[in-house]
Amino acid sequence: MTIYEAFSYLNQVKDKFPNQREKYITFLVVMMEFMRKRIDNVGVIEKAKDLFKGHPSLLLGLNPFLPKGNEIVLNDEDKKTYLMEQVLNFVKKIEERLENYSELEDIFSMFKKERKNAKEVHDKVILLLKDHPDLLNEFKFLLGRLSYC
Structure with missing residues (x-):
């Protein structure tokens, strides 16, 4: 440290x-x-x-x-809260960096209204983030974490 x-x-x-x-x-x-x-x-x-x-x-x-072996381990509720923090931080990064942030909002809105399935949303977000490899990697990471919960 x-x-x-x-x-x-x-x-x-x-x-x-x-x-x-x-x-x-x-x-x-x-x-x-x-x-x-x-x-x-x-x-x-x-x-x-x-x-x-x-x-x-x-x-x-x-x-x-903390010394090795004494690390803090999250319980299930804290893990969910932590994941939500990560998702909100990710959304904030997208808002700050993408000029077409409203397009992302539209994609998720259509998913919420059941006009698009998860695969379609995934593909559209991948396309939207194609010029931002760090955001794309973070999206994939968070998606994997969300599917785990």
């Missing part, structure tokens, strides 16, 4: 709770207590799970700070 990665993670925590500064400060105190060996791995994990309830990406982001 580099200093850059540590600060990046702290910024993620701060950004996730812009209107709840006390959560960020509490987390900083927990981490300082951990570094000073005043609380152990289990204590950090318990406090983090309480602080970051409903934010599994933050819980998983804590793993590089």
Whole structure:
């Protein structure tokens, strides 16, 4: 873990709770207590799970700070929430980068209204993202994760 990665993670925590500064400060105190060996791995994990309830990406982001074998593992509900976070982040990336984002909305709307089947939607999204290989790979990855649930 580099200093850059540590600060990046702290910024993620701060950004996730812009209107709840006390959560960020509490987390900083927990981490300082951990570094000073005043609380152990289990204590950090318990406090983090309480602080970051409903934010599994933050819980998983804590793993590089923990010793091997003490990593946080998500339960089924947290896994679903984490997957939903990934999907929402993916949609946000598409909104930011695609000029024809409304076309994607139309594709999913037609699927929802049962005018298109899953294969047709898949093919249209692949075509829409063909010039964005990173988004295309992320779409395929998320699709595989969604089909797993």
